[in-house]
Amino acid sequence: xxLPLTPATRMGLSIAAAVGVYGVSFGALSIGxxxxxxQTCVLSLVMFTGGSQFAFIGVVGGxxxxxxxxxxxxxxxxxxGVYAVSLKTLIEPPAALVPLMAHLTIDESTATATAQAxxxxxxxxxWAAGVGIYVLWNASTLVGALAGDAIGxxxxxxxxxxxxxAFLGLLWPRLTGRDPVALAVxxxxxxxxxxxxxxxxxxxxxxxxxxxxxxxxxxxxxARG
Amino acid sequence: MSLWFWVLAAxxxxxxIKVSGYLLPRRLLDRPVVVRLATGLTVGLLASLTILNTVGxxxxxxxxxxxxxxxxxxxxxxxxxxxxxxxxxxxxxxGLGRLAGLP
Numbered sequence: 052x053x054l055p056l057t058p059a060t061r062m063g064l065s066i067a068a069a070v071g072v073y074g075v076s077f078g079a080l081s082i083g084x085x086x087x088x089x090q091t092c093v094l095s096l097v098m099f100t101g102g103s104q105f106a107f108i109g110v111v112g113g114x115x116x117x118x119x120x121x122x123x124x125x126x127x128x129x130x131x132g133v134y135a136v137s138l139k140t141l142i143e144p145p146a147a148l149v150p151l152m153a154h155l156t157i158d159e160s161t162a163t164a165t166a167q168a169x170x171x172x173x174x175x176x177x178w179a180a181g182v183g184i185y186v187l188w189n190a191s192t193l194v195g196a197l198a199g200d201a202i203g204x205x206x207x208x209x210x211x212x213x214x215x216x217a218f219l220g221l222l223w224p225r226l227t228g229r230d231p232v233a234l235a236v237x238x239x240x241x242x243x244x245x246x247x248x249x250x251x252x253x254x255x256x257x258x259x260x261x262x263x264x265x266x267x268x269x270x271x272x273x274a275r276g
Numbered sequence: 277m278s279l280w281f282w283v284l285a286a287x288x289x290x291x292x293i294k295v296s297g298y299l300l301p302r303r304l305l306d307r308p309v310v311v312r313l314a315t316g317l318t319v320g321l322l323a324s325l326t327i328l329n330t331v332g333x334x335x336x337x338x339x340x341x342x343x344x345x346x347x348x349x350x351x352x353x354x355x356x357x358x359x360x361x362x363x364x365x366x367x368x369x370x371g372l373g374r375l376a377g378l379p
Contacts, residue, residue: 062359069363090283097287100294102325107286109334117282125289130321133313135297144298153294158322165318212345212370213363214329219346220362222322223353234316235323242324247336255328259320266316267309 059172063163063179069217070101070159071187076210077104078195084112088196095192099185100157102255103128109251119250126256134161141165141173155181162221230269238262341373 074095081091086108094104103124110120135156138144141164144152160181164173226232241258249257330346331337345366352362 065358065360069360072363072367086279086283090280093283093287098290100290103286103290107283111279117279121282121286121289124286125293128290128293130317131290132293132297133317135294136300137318139298139300149298150295153298154291156294156297158325161318162322209341209345209367209369209371209374211329212342212373213367215326215342215345215370216349216352216363216366218322218326218329219349219366220353220359222319222326225319225322231319234319238320238323239327242327243331243337246328246332249335251335254332255321255324258324259317262320262323263313263316266320267312270312271309 059176060179067183074188074191075195078192084108091196340379341370344369344373
């Protein structure tokens, strides 16, 4: 497939390069959490949703049960279902592509697609980010898993800082106007408030569900008034 | 129950969720409330993931060099830097902060 270097493709590949690097730290941290190299690679190959993968190894590494890890990863993965709904509406993929598109439906491919103004750019953005991240994420996961402890503390390389910047970079284009900014601030505050009192992986869902319901209610009121 | 069981159960669930989003009937999707909810959820989730990656550590809050990454990434985004540059700025800030002796 020819992939012209449009703004959407460039954005998708940039995101892929950034997230791919972070796969090294997932691989290394997963081994540190007690998973085998094969289990680590299966998570990246088949689960393929970074937030849920980190949630899974985070709960296991923090002494949680396999069931708790499953719950945290699965609840964190619910957003991918929402992404799928909006991608289906925006891109209207042929049925034959749905199984593959579903597998590549993650934060970054969705954000890249929805940030584009027209249909073809959305399609290019989705596939550039999705395939690019899949290849790099899995390669770097394997590297990180094999290197394991030899890499040392991934934090010294600033990889956790890269994750912060990556998520902020995905959020930034959506902060168009006062309402989304207010929503983001409230969500961040709720996250920080519930972080110490609920199990790992849950604050994101609590914050997102609470702020999304508030957002929906606000706009319904606005439409009536 | 072995860890393998939960690994496999989790990857199956993750894929099932993704596919189900595509298989929902169209008439359930073409509703303004669904679009508003998806928009709100996306902004809410990304904001939550951003702050979680900045200050979260297990079930607690830790303020460290990741705060530097958040600040410098915001400046880079404000200056309309490309995404990859923003991410590299974040990594460099956190790495340099630790080299300088910050937590």
